[in-house]
Amino acid sequence: MVQLTATPASALVDEPVHIRATGLYPTQMVTLTASLKDEKGNLFQSRAFYRANEAGEVDLKQAPSLGGDYVGVHPMGLFWSLKPERPFMRLLKRDVMNSPFSVTLALHDLVCLHELDTDQPSASVVVQRWFLRHGTQRVQIREGRVRGALFLPPGEGPFPGIIDLFGGVGGLIEFRASLLAAHGFAVLALAYFAYEDLPELLMEVDLEYFEEAANLLLAHPKVQGPGIGVTSVSKGAEIGLAMACFLKQVVATVCINGPNAIFDFPLRYRDLVILPVPSFLEHVQTDVSGAMNFRNFRGDPQDKLNQQSVLPIEKAQGQILFIIGENDQSMKSREYATQALEQLKNHRRNNGRMLAYPGAGHLIEPPYSPLCYASRNKSTGSLIMLWGGDPAAHAAAQEHAWGEIQKFFRQHLIQTRSQL
Structure with missing residues (x-):
């Protein structure tokens, strides 16, 4: 069974997240995506293509992206390569107190060069990115x-x-x-x-x-x-x-x-x-x-x-x-x-x-x-x-x-x- 994990699932926005996919076929090609909506509903998205290892795993700490929005080993690439759907939008957090940014990470079985909206992911996970430590x-x-x-x-x-x-x-x-x-x-x-x-x-x-x-x-x-x-x-x-x-x-x-x-x-x-x-x-x-x-x-x-x-x-x-x-x-x-x-x-x-x-x-x-x-x-x-x-x-x-x-x-x- 295909699983996608992101650890920690809730953290400060300047803390790294460990992203890992398991249960894939050996050497299988997949697309990993990230998406979030800002407080005004503007959509930001990123994607990268990965090949599973012989054990059927993709670990972003070690695996290089083979294409998409970045190339090479970048454990946090899906986050920093997010791009606005509408051009010239800046991702700005306005309300730091009451809500985090929620980033949806998803895994797709194929190398998706088309729009992913209609493609159902094999696995997905939501990560919360906070700008405020508890008690501040x-x-x-x-x-x-x-x-x-x-x-x-x-x-x-x-x-x-x-x-x-x-x-x-x-x-x-x-x-x-x-x-x-x-x-x-x-x-x-x-x-x-x-x-x-x-x-x-x-x-x-x-x-x-x-x-x-x-x-x-x-x-x-x-x-x-x-x-x-x-x-x-x-x-x-x-x-x-x-x-x-x-x-x-x-x-x-x-x-x-x-x-x-x-x-x-x-x-x-x-x-x-x-x-x-x-x-x-x-x-x-x-x-x-x-x-x-x-x-x-x-x-x-x-x-x-x-x-x-x-x-x-x-x-x-x-x-x-x-x-x-x-x-x-x-x-x-x-x-x-x-x-x-x-x-x-x-x-x-x-x-x-x-x-x-x-x-x-x-x-x-x-x-x-x-x-x-x-x-x-x-x-x-x-x-x-x-x-x-x-x-x-x-x-x-x-x-x-x-x-x-x-x-x-x-x-x-x-x-x-x-x-x-």
């Missing part, structure tokens, strides 16, 4: 101007504190914060536009808002001082780097594919205003898929006229980790990180380092998340933004970077306290 507390934050959600791990604490910032998608995105909380951090998912009573559009970055959020987090009885961390991506990484430069509360900053200068909108902090590097719409290119490539959209921070827009990274007192996807099609993130590190070196500072991942795109997310190569972005209206990335290389980058991010924060947030 979510606290809605509406204090002063600050809007967000604070995730506190189970236990008395105090826990190292982190602010989590996303980019141009706006609103409140919680999945990374809730997942970091599962690993022992107190994390504030911070909204800064297009949420509740915050501005609908981002026209200016007011750094005092983020300073208020940092002070609020540090004042929480379950958050250990004396400093906090920031994890950030894209536009959020620009803000994260600015926080590292100007806010003494920030002692460890992760910038995922962000710039080293102010882009798009001015940044204001007390009496200081930093104007953005100019942008050039005529430099935007269209990919064969119809997505817009913004890599050359912004001017070069190194140009003499743009020097006043470059962030004074040499003022940062804490540690900075740049995480870079070398196939980022949204911005020249490797170039910007290199410039920032050179700036530190010129000021005899050594508090920054870069992890660069060949083949990874712009949206480096927690492990086993499907690559989003291009998607519609609220901040650009109906335009489709090209993010880039090769699926297998991007998946490897996400898995490695996630471990490095946690290691970085443990080293520089917990160590900071022990040195006092």
